Amino acid sequence: MDNENGFSLQFEIKGSNFGSAGKVSTEIKEILQEIGIDPSIIRRAAIATYEAEMNVVMYANRGTLSLTVTPKNLHIRLDDEGSGIEDINLAMQEGYSTATDEMREMGFGAGMGLPNIKKNSDEFKISSVPGKGTSLEIIFNLNQAERA
């Protein structure tokens, strides 16, 4: 989709690929800068996308990130294939983590990722099927006045 009302782009994220982890988020940040989105929204979107991307790298086999930009909002959807989350309420608690030593050595896995995505977004939805995967929907209003 690419028309005057907006556009959509898709990005593939590989699980366990720590070397290139974060590249998709950097690319998205650059795209948002190019189209002139407000810098404070870009920053929140970049942080949320990076946290979400790291989650795929750390916990899933692969994931697809869709970025849709309309005049009203930025809509980021991330669907991954992996172990999923058994207890979403627990995963949303700051500090709760199932990270391995390898993840912690990378500087991640402090149990801050999902809460930080929620904190930075205007709307956040998460669903997961244990054994199959997790889906996130992260929305940013482009009308700043709508953010509380």
Added chain:
Amino acid sequence: MTLKEIKEILQAEVITGGDSLDLNIEFAGGSDLMSDVLAFGKPGILLLTGLTNAQAVRTADIIEAKAIVYVRGKKPTPEGIELAKEKGIPLLSTKFIMYSACGLLFSSGLRGVSKLPEKK
């Protein structure tokens, strides 16, 4: 405070970005945990860290940090240096440990990202 002053206070070595030492830095934060940096970081921050992999540089780019100082004499990986060059983020390395490096900068007037409670 300029990056050059920070370099002198910390007796730091410049790894990349030697042409950016006139950058003005207003506040700093230190952590080895990028999850925390993503949660507390603010644009323009000077990041002090002991994490040497490319993720530290990637995180700095995402939060729009001005520069990174590696503590405890650590040096970034070649991937980290490459990414920093690409993103224009200066990298420095000091032999001071995290606590001392932060303390030296704070006592020289470089504040942190959080507001201190007012004295009663």
